[in-house]
Amino acid sequence: MLGIGIDIGATNTKLAVLDKAGRCFREERFHTGQSAGPAVFLGRLGGILKAFKSAYGKKLVSVGVGIAGDVDPEKGLLRFSPNLGWKRMEVSAPIKRMTGLRCFVENDANMAAWGAYVLELGRGPGNVLAITLGTGIGAGLILDGGLYHGATGSAGEAGHIKIVSGGRQCNCGGCGCLEAYCGSYALLREAKVRIPDIAAFVNKYSVPNREKLNTVCLTKAADSGNKTAANIWAEMGDSLGRGLADMLLLLNPDYVVLTGGVSRAARHFMPALRKVFRVQQLKTPFRTVKIKVSKNADLGVYGAALFGLEKAGK
């Protein structure tokens, strides 16, 4: 029995064919091309799904789809995605038509959380808060051993929890959101303000031939002892710690799993994060929680495939 996973991101769409044990039989990826619109996107997706069908035939039993946006899992549609710019897009119906398979749609952070729960933690601890650190910040919740998506599939909007009243401008239009302090766009915004000669900085700390201010460059700078970069990461860790502290008080998870590209800078932000946990007044949730930084870049698409298999009862 095999399941197809699809992870639709603002930039790339990944596909994978997995069995229940998490073994990957095939992977594909293509540029989402959001500006061309949903119809063109679904056409490309259909081509790949058809190839999967002819390769694996009746072994395929389900499709799981994670999308960066506000998803209605009951109806299998995308309500809205600020990053994709798509609105009220049918997802499960066209995929079902194209494949004849049952299709389950969730927010991408939820699918990454399921992936972390199954692949990273082996379904051991029942309560897992998986945080995706990228341009923005998302969360997926595994509670009492099941994926929790809330009343309308919108649970886990952790990036917009307020950590500073009337604080920094967030991409969502609000102020003081966790994401406005810990999303990669916020970190780069800070870097641009604080680093006097940004061109020299980029030149010094970028990967050769990929000269660009990004979090990889900011990580390399901190590795090399650049104080400004180290401070930006330390402040990010403090902010993330405070946001997580609110979530831990409410949810008391066994595990926090940090995923996404920005989590690769964990060595620079974790000390400040752990310090926030140490000074909490209510001790139990902070003493008992375990924090894991995932190195698996494919939790989203693998999680989607595994979640589809789970929901299909396979």
Added chain:
Amino acid sequence: MLGIGIDIGATNTKLAVLDKAGRCFREERFHTGQSAGPAVFLGRLGGILKAFKSAYGKKLVSVGVGIAGDVDPEKGLLRFSPNLGWKRMEVSAPIKRMTGLRCFVENDANMAAWGAYVLELGRGPGNVLAITLGTGIGAGLILDGGLYHGATGSAGEAGHIKIVSGGRQCNCGGCGCLEAYCGSYALLREAKVRIPDIAAFVNKYSVPNREKLNTVCLTKAADSGNKTAANIWAEMGDSLGRGLADMLLLLNPDYVVLTGGVSRAARHFMPALRKVFRVQQLKTPFRTVKIKVSKNADLGVYGAALFGLEKAGK
């Protein structure tokens, strides 16, 4: 089949005997007398439980206990209660010894949440956030139709979510907690600072022969058009709205149920609370959530009895 519910609060302990339909057959209450210690308390409790046993005999199948404090539901013990001043107290073991019945222990806000879910909402919506507004603030979570208590029974510590970075002093020792803005102690602290002649205020707005500054008095003042009191309630609504907004972003519940004594002032704080919800950038969780103010003062003890019956499979 009947279940015993016990709600152990800092001031009073309530007991009730209920059937599964929520019909109450007997109620008792006594002063918890926390200063005399757990042994004296358990002695008094035992007397009442014995009376229940002789009245209802084999019809009794379970005991549910809610305690104001950090509870370990697996081991059936109270880890610590700041309000009771009790530490590492066995709860389910002595009750089991005294009654011969299965006993389930949870934080009191969890039991009130279960009571709200069963009695107020008829188990209709699957995801309910029940907020207890009293001296402090607690929360109980019903998620996907079950009581969620987290990894160590500590979930729902909503009173200590931070709403102002470096803000007002909280009873927990921390700063900027929701409770430090919306707990009754915080409201009265504000009143004492802002009302010039507090004796005259108390005299004017208290219930005759019960002259005391409390939230009842503050509510009556707001009813009579006192501007300071109205402002205190409006600010409380704004703070509560911001704290709830963070919780809604994370949990996306179908319902929020407000319980506890302070919820009786809802008419004075709800407009400001609803305003916070209206200006949120992420619309779905705020558009769909329903808010209910419970008038049932016994959700804690009723919920405990019903939860015991539920867990015992009756």
